[in-house]
Structures are given as C-alpha cells and as structure tokens.
Amino acid sequence: MRLRSATTADAEAILEIYNLEVLTSTVTFDLIPRTVDGQAAWLAERRGAYSAVIAEVDNEDGTPVVVGFGSLSRYRERAGYATTCEDSVYVHRDHQGEGIGSTLLTELVALATDHGFHTVMAKIVGGHQASIALHERAGFSIVGREQEVGRKFGRWLDVVLMQRMLAPKS
Template sequence: MTHSDDFSIRPAVHLDTEDIARIYSAAILERNATMLLDPVSAKEMSHKLDTLAPRESIRVITDATDRVCGWGIVKMYSERPGYRLTCETSLFIDSQFRGKGLGEKMQLALHATARELGFHHIIVRIWAANEISIALHKTCGFSLVGIQKEIGHVDQKWIDVAVMQCLLN
C-alpha cells in the first residue's frame, strides 16, 4: 500500500504545468471543487506560475519518480492592505492518488509555506456538498465559518460554498 511518506512536495516549475493543468482540468470537469467551468491549458498554468505575486506559491506533490500527483497554491486573499496577513489555499489531487493521505500532506505543506510567506490566517472556500474536502480541512485545523448560500452557479444549478479558516500560530 502506498503511504503519503512515499511522496514529496516541492515548488512547481514550468515542466510541471502540463500535469497541473491535467489535474486541475479533471477537477473542473468533476464539478465539485472549483467555480471554473472550462478546462485549463498548460500555457494558462505556466502564465499563472509566471505571474504569482511575491507572497504566492504553487507547490506540487510527486511520487518517487517525480510524477506530479497533485498541486496546491497559496495566494493572497485580497490586494487590500488590511488583508495582507490573510491568504487562501486550494489543492487538487489526481483522482488515482486520492485516499492516500496526499491531501492532508499537501494542506499541511501549504500551512508551512503560508507561515514562511508571513501569513497569519488561511481561508478556504469549498463546495458545501464536498464533505470529503471539508473533513480533510477540519483534520488540518480549519474551522467552519459559515455557508454562503447560492453563491455559485454551475450547470444551471446553485452552489453553496463552505468558508473555513485556520489561524497559524
């Protein structure tokens, strides 16, 4: 059985953008984790990597052969100066690697990255119906702030979003 210790996390590089786009596009099409509607390209993800703000970071989780199995991002919550110590994280794991502890490993690595970047507060926004992701984030120290009712609209359906937060010590 594969264990999360068999995987490592590192900063993303341009060679990773094809895998990042593949994983992200699959999540987009699953319709349970992001409000994007159309798959993304490696070129778009490469541009995202190039245009990260100084206090933003994309990380990948890889297996022993350096194959990308998932990715995550720490990004500014808002450009407004009063929110400068608050970030948002997102993570996406390739479907064939789910259930192996990689989501928790990635989120905890994103916590460490957020601390290194000087953040105090992490926000996540999760589709309220995505109970697995909500449970994962609770395991990683997040608490539920509330549910935003009908904030998203995807495929002619209203989507409720759970807002969760974690204060970094």
C-alpha cells in the same frame, strides 16, 4: 512521495489534474479548462509568499509523476487583507485517499506561517465533505457559508468558508 516547489514545467501535469475537475465536478467554479499557456502564467504568479507546491511519486520505471498540487493565493486584492491568504489543494483522482491532500495542506500551512501570514482561508463547495474533513484535520474551522454564490452544471452552489489562525513565528 516528495514535495517541491512547482515550476512552469509542471503546467501540463497540473492541467491533467485541474481540468478534469473543471469539466466533471464542482470543486472548482471554473467553467472553461485552462490552456498550457494559461497554466504557465498561473504558475509564474505563484512565487514567494503565494507559492505552489507539487506532490510527486515515482512510477514503475522510476520517472516522477505529479499526483497533486496545492497553492497559496491572495485572499482579496485590498491592502488590508495582505496578512490573509487562501489555500487550494487538488489531488489526482487515482491517488485520492493516500494522504497526499493532508501532506500538501500541512506544507501550505507551514509556508503561510513562514511567510508571516496571520490566517489561512479555504473556500470549499458546499457538500464536499472530503475537503471539509481534510481542512478540519489540519486545524481549520467552519466560519461561514455563502449561499448560492456559484452556478455550475445547472445547479446553484454554496461555499463553505473555513479558517485557520496561524501561530506567529518565534
């Protein structure tokens, strides 16, 4: 597996992973699948400190295939939150349980540290034990729960708030 910075050329591969979650799961609260143009615009915003990373492997004929992606985003718009970011990690369903999520999250934490962030936040739908465990293994702690803040598939959804403090760069 290789990690690299995402580019707009990765829009369709990311859509394949992300839109399946939009349509069939509660791991994202998006209700409408993204378009290629919308995904390309999202990727164009992921530069510098708020970057996106791709995990890829070679398929049987040697061509690279995107098997996961992760990103850092603004936590909140107000200037006082500038030293806090939020992570997102998505892994293709055919490749879950292979360590891809852990590798992506480790890279995102390293990028956040390198860019001088003070802390990384994660918002995870309540009950998504795999993502909660992934974040705990990466040094995140549960710091709160937002009750019934989302609604999807006719259900109210909680959000578990997790946080990892970052060590300052030496």
